[in-house]
Amino acid sequence: AANSNVRQNALILLVELFPLEDPDATKEVKDNLLNRQFFLMEKLLFDDCPDVRASAVEGVCRVLCLYWEIIPPSITTKMLTKLFDDLSHDVCSNVRLSVLNGILYLLTNAQSHEVLKVLLPKLGHALQDPVLSVRVAACDLLLAIRDASSIQFCK
DSSP states (O other): OOSHHHHHHHHHHHHHHOSOOOTTSOHHHHHHHHHHHHHHHHHHHTOSSHHHHHHHHHHHHHHHHHTTTTSOHHHHHHHHHIIIIIGGGOSSHHHHHHHHHHHHHHTTSGGGHHHHHHHGGGGGGGGGOSSHHHHHHHHHHHHHHHHOTTSOTTO
């Protein structure tokens, strides 16, 4: 849709209703539908509108947190790589803030800790962000990491 509000509302519905599936469909059709949903979320991570990108980041983190064990590792890795490598450096501070808040939410799922402890050092630049709210979110993330027993705070 040309209107960013329509895209953002569609994204919110997709995240709330995830995973959309047809109970009568074959496994191949279900897998194809699931892959299309991930493709749409990935596409919205790089939308032209910063508000849509921020919502997409939060949505992806929510989906990863809630469905970590059923999402294929290749998709999880792909999504997290985009968050850590690209969107944490976004020109819009709301998107950078959403990345930090999304990772903070993702830390509530203990199964994510093994993957996150490798990726978290990539967010060190957030402590020197020019926007105060991003720096505060980075500090909140550090405090959450301190409380996670499976992740070494000093690293």
